Amino acid sequence: xxxxxxxxxxxxxxxxxxxxxxxxxxxxxxDYKDSNAEMVLLGILKGCFVFMSDISxxxxxxxxxxxxQVSSYGNGTESTGNxxxxxxxxxxxxxxxxxxxxxxxxxxxxxxKLTKILEGKNPKSVRVCALLSKPSRRQVEFEADYTGFEIxxxxxxxxxxxxxxxxxxxxxxxxVIIEG
Ligand code: IMP
Ligand code: MG
Numbered sequence: 001x002x003x004x005x006x007x008x009x010x011x012x013x014x015x016x017x018x019x020x021x022x023x024x025x026x027x028x029x030x031d032y033k034d035s036n037a038e039m040v041l042l043g044i045l046k047g048c049f050v051f052m053s054d055i056s057x058x059x060x061x062x063x064x065x066x067x068x069q070v071s072s073y074g075n076g077t078e079s080t081g082n083x084x085x086x087x088x089x090x091x092x093x094x095x096x097x098x099x100x101x102x103x104x105x106x107x108x109x110x111x112x113k114l115t116k117i118l119e120g121k122n123p124k125s126v127r128v129c130a131l132l133s134k135p136s137r138r139q140v141e142f143e144a145d146y147t148g149f150e151i152x153x154x155x156x157x158x159x160x161x162x163x164x165x166x167x168x169x170x171x172x173x174x175x176v177i178i179e180g
Contacts, residue, residue, distance in 0.1 A: 005163055008175035011156055012149055017131075017172065020148045021051070024129065025058030027146060032097060037124040038064060039097045042089060044114070045069040046168065047103030050160040051131045051148075055101060066091045070110060083113045093121040103160050104132040108142030131159070132173070 032039060041063050043052040048067075056065060069087040098118055105111055111128055118126050129146035136153045151173075157163050158170030167176070 003164075004179040005166060006177040006179065007157070007167065007170070008177040010172050010174045011151060011154070012173040014171045017148075017159060018054075021054045022058065024146050024148060025055055028055075028099070028129065029058075029060050032061070035097055035124070037095055037097045038062060039099060040064045040066060040089075040091055040093060040123075041099050041101055042118075043067045043101045044103070044110070045087065047160045047162070048101045050168070051103060052101045055129065064091055064096075068114075070114060072109065083110055085117075093118065093123040096123045098123045098126045100126070100128045102128060102130045102144070104134065105130045105142060105144055105147070106134050106137050107139040109140060111144070112140045112142040132156070132161075
């Protein structure tokens with residue numbers, strides 16, 4: 001039987017998201033204002049797409065936009081600790097300021113592996129900007145350089161995040177209710 005998924009309580013409203021993303025962009029603009037390297041904004045598909053579009057339009061200075069898609073090996077809902085690159089970046093990252101844009105840091109496995117892989121490409125810097133973080137779920141020590149909101153251990157949807165590929169388009173972050 002197919003599970004029924006419903007939108008539950010709103011955890012973060014659109015206004016709260018917008019205000020926080022303004023703050024993150026200010027912080028990023030300030031931190032990179034003296035860098036003479038080109039910035040590559042590297043979004044991690046698919047969850048990044050809404051946040052990436054918001055952040056990119058608030059950044060000052062020239063940026064290059066690119067995307068990667070990665071997945072954990074195995075197909076359970078729990079992260080396994082190994083990542084597979086489904087779509088790699090097509091940009092030469094050497095000497096660039098790479099800023100990874102991710103929807104959420106959960107176990108930390110994806111980003112701890114990915115940042116190491118990207119550091120091997122000789123960029124000037126690699127940093128991570130994540131809209132959300134669930135600190136209580138970490139399996140490996142990892143903190144993003146920029147985090148929008150820390151949230152409790154609940155499965156959430158909206159603003160790019162999905163449950164079974166649905167609800168990414170919601171303009172807010174909500175809890176998902178699964179029935180059946
Ligand atoms: P991890 O940090 O390696 O465990 O992987 C984080 C990835 O798991 C994110 O990029 C999301 O795609 C997914 N994820 C984790 N928690 C949630 C959630 O509550 N809703 C939707 N996707 C989630
Ligand atoms: Mg993701």
